[in-house]
Amino acid sequence: MSPRLTRISLVQQGVIAQNEFAKLLMMGSRGLIELAAPLTDEERRDFEIHIHGSYGSALAVQVKSVTELVRLSKNVRGLHCQFTVRAARVVNDPLFWYFFACLDRQTMRFVDPTFLVPSNIVHQQASPVKTGAFWEFTVQASMELGSNDRWTPYRVNTLDLGKKALAIMRRPRRVIPASLTFFPPPLAGEGWGGGLVLLRKR
DSSP states (O other), X not given: OOOOOSSOOHHHHHHHHHHHHHHHHHHHTTTOEEEEOOSOOTTOOSEEEEETTEEEEEEEEEEEEESOOEEEETTEXXXXXXXXXXXXXXXXXXXXXXXXXXXXXXXXXXXXXXXXXXXXXXXXXXXXXXXXXXXXXXXXXEOSTTOOSTXXXXXXXXXXXXXXXXXXXXXXXXXXXXXXXXXXXXXXXXXXXXXXXXXXXX
């Protein structure tokens, strides 16, 4: 007899979070958003999403989830998500976004709010630390209604996620200024090489 599992594995958590994200986008957009999972994950994309019939609107999204909230202070709950990326694979592109959410094991759904954030903002503001060939990022965002931290502009409730993604894809395409094409900033004593990837021109 197999040992009893007391909690889902990280692989299972990732699959559940990705499918929940896909469900919310498709249903929240009333079917306007199409999603495709890449056959390879060399560019750290969980999904390519676009508006039905409008292929020039595509975004790449990576889904990050946690299963517990933390206490940022006595009365403030927060989402704490830490992850590492090989320096050579850190890409800042206006078409590459991160999605962060807390997956509640009791209700079996995402906790409101979730966060949909451009990649360059994550790489700049998520407390970047370089260790060897890797960058470590830490997103620590308040979940409280009246908060006003650095992640507040990127909050989105689950039922609004489809509409938010549609609005992003319908915006005029924007190029990141040259001064912002490298993130995170180099550590002391490092040049701009740092193993980071330059924004790709489109």
